[in-house]
Amino acid sequence: MEATLAGEDLVVWRTGSGVPCVSEARCPHQWSHLAHEGVVDGEELVCLTHFWRFGPDGAGWKANLDGRRDRKGDLAVLPCVEHDGAIWVREPGAEDPTGA
Numbered sequence: 001m002e003a004t005l006a007g008e009d010l011v012v013w014r015t016g017s018g019v020p021c022v023s024e025a026r027c028p029h030q031w032s033h034l035a036h037e038g039v040v041d042g043e044e045l046v047c048l049t050h051f052w053r054f055g056p057d058g059a060g061w062k063a064n065l066d067g068r069r070d071r072k073g074d075l076a077v078l079p080c081v082e083h084d085g086a087i088w089v090r091e092p093g094a095e096d097p098t099g100a
């Protein structure tokens, strides 16, 4: 799902095991919008343009057919929490946005 915060395009997604994630929306390779060109595969968000993969920590990888994984560019991630069915971005140093 796409979102915008302070003019920044974001992608909000959930890993296969249910971990909520928020990151910058643009793939660091060739700028595809991951809310439109990305799919979740297990615990990673995959850019369908050239198949770079990103974990919840934003680390970028390319998986080769022989099983080798090569490091690629990373996505900036925003810390987030889930509360009452919504995903909230937590600014560094700020109080919990859910008030919990």
Ligand code: FES
Binding pocket: 027, 028, 029, 030, 031, 032, 047, 048, 049, 050, 051, 052
């Ligand atoms: S634009 Fe995302 S992998 Fe190339």
